[in-house]
Amino acid sequence: MPAPTLQELSPAGLDVTVNPYPVYAALREKGPVHRVLVPGSGEAWLVVARDEARAALTDPRLSNDIRHSSSWTDDGGHALGVNMLQSDPPQHTRLRELVAGKFTAGRIRALRPRIQEIADSLLDALPDAGPVDLVASYALPLPMTVICELLGVPVADRASFHAWSTELVAPSSPQAAGAAVGAMTGHLTALIEERRTTPRRDLLSALVTPTAGGLSAEELLGMAFLLLVAGHETTVNLISGTVLSLLAHPGQLTALRADPGLVDSAIEETLRHDGPVESAAFRFATEPVRIGDTTVPAGDSVLVSLAAASRDPRHFPDPDRFDIHRKPAGHLAFGHGIHHCLGAPLARVEAAIALRALIGRRPHLALDTDPADLMWRPSTMLRGLTSLPVRFQV
Numbered sequence: 504m505p506a507p508t509l510q511e512l513s514p515a516g517l518d519v520t521v522n523p524y525p526v527y528a529a530l531r532e533k534g535p536v537h538r539v540l541v542p543g544s545g546e547a548w549l550v551v552a553r554d555e556a557r558a559a560l561t562d563p564r565l566s567n568d569i570r571h572s573s574s575w576t577d578d579g580g581h582a583l584g585v586n587m588l589q590s591d592p593p594q595h596t597r598l599r600e601l602v603a604g605k606f607t608a609g610r611i612r613a614l615r616p617r618i619q620e621i622a623d624s625l626l627d628a629l630p631d632a633g634p635v636d637l638v639a640s641y642a643l644p645l646p647m648t649v650i651c652e653l654l655g656v657p658v659a660d661r662a663s664f665h666a667w668s669t670e671l672v673a674p675s676s677p678q679a680a681g682a683a684v685g686a687m688t689g690h691l692t693a694l695i696e697e698r699r700t701t702p703r704r705d706l707l708s709a710l711v712t713p714t715a716g717g718l719s720a721e722e723l724l725g726m727a728f729l730l731l732v733a734g735h736e737t738t739v740n741l742i743s744g745t746v747l748s749l750l751a752h753p754g755q756l757t758a759l760r761a762d763p764g765l766v767d768s769a770i771e772e773t774l775r776h777d778g779p780v781e782s783a784a785f786r787f788a789t790e791p792v793r794i795g796d797t798t799v800p801a802g803d804s805v806l807v808s809l810a811a812a813s814r815d816p817r818h819f820p821d822p823d824r825f826d827i828h829r830k831p832a833g834h835l836a837f838g839h840g841i842h843h844c845l846g847a848p849l850a851r852v853e854a855a856i857a858l859r860a861l862i863g864r865r866p867h868l869a870l871d872t873d874p875a876d877l878m879w880r881p882s883t884m885l886r887g888l889t890s891l892p893v894r895f896q897v
Contacts, residue, residue, distance in 0.1 A: 565789075583671075615856065741850055768830075770854050778886065780810075787804055
């Protein structure tokens with residue numbers, strides 16, 4: 504008998520793409536680990552409790568390399584090269600070290616003026632009253648511009664790269680996803696080759712130099728792909744998700760307007776309460792692994808729900824309440840262990856600058872649609888809105 508999907512486990516009338524949290528809470532009441540069917544990926548062990556999730560994310564017996572899956576038959580897990588997210592040490596260690604220096608606190612501080620400049624220019628372009636889609640006009644172009652400038656992606660290519668990225672993280676069909684893989688592979692390969700012959704002062708040029716650690720062609724492609732996609736997708740969701748959470752809780756928005764110093768807390772609470780990454784990348788048991796009271800057989804897939812773990816009432820009192828005064832230490836929104844999101848500090852800075860600028864210049868923000876009509880992207884890993892219609896009240 505096949506395992507149920509989360510949708511099949513949900514109460515009647517609840518769409519788990521819109522709100523998965525009641526299902527996670529019900530599962531967590533029954534235990535920390537459950538067998539579920541993930542559409543498009545097969546059956547997996549879903550971890551929904553914070554302690555077990557944190558332990559699973561650091562267990563070396565749970566590999567990120569799909570070749571440890573009992574169902575692995577080809578290199579489908581590395582469709583766009585070989586990257587850090589789908590690798591284990593020592594390969595993961597070598598790949599991460601090559602780019603870790605680009606995301607230090609000092610490097611990110613140096614980017615702050617440019618991020619502020621981008622935010623201000625995007626706000627300058629918004630209409631005085633609205634309506635406007637805050638995702639398309641603000642939450643998306645800000646981090647997309649930042650990561651593309653870092654990598655050296657031409658302005659003319661950025662819309663195409665985002666469209667392919669969207670298809671890959673939330674496929675509309677196998678055919679469309681395959682076409683996106685092919686298109687992005689071709690364009691990234693051409694961009695890499697261009698940097699070999701005509702290097703510039705960007706991250707992609709630094710990666711193709713012989714002193715960059717001898718990256719193979721597959722590793723270069725995978726690195727460029729991961730940095731481009733992960734470098735903007737999560738931040739788009741974080742910015743728009745924080746704004747939506749504030750609009751859905753007017754008292755919290757009023758508190759933030761009164762005290763802009765709460766911006767960082769508002770972002771951390773959004774990360775905990777409704778973060779941009781719903782689940783970590785699949786892990787695969789290299790041997791039988793005990794998680795809670797469950798033994799995961801070798802070769803089975805494990806999916807760690809960061810969203811469920813960050814609402815575990817054992818660690819976060821009244822976890823379903825959104826409270827920007829909360830001190831949410833210990834949430835797992837950016838993962839944990841060696842695969843903790845490398846770009847988390849940059850995402851936090853981008854989101855903070857974006858929110859401060861928006862609230863400061865457009866303080867009377869309001870939702871311009873029925874909340875029930877908001878559309879969420881159907882993705883196993885990422886959680887985010889397709890659009891966020893707002894208006895600017897006087």
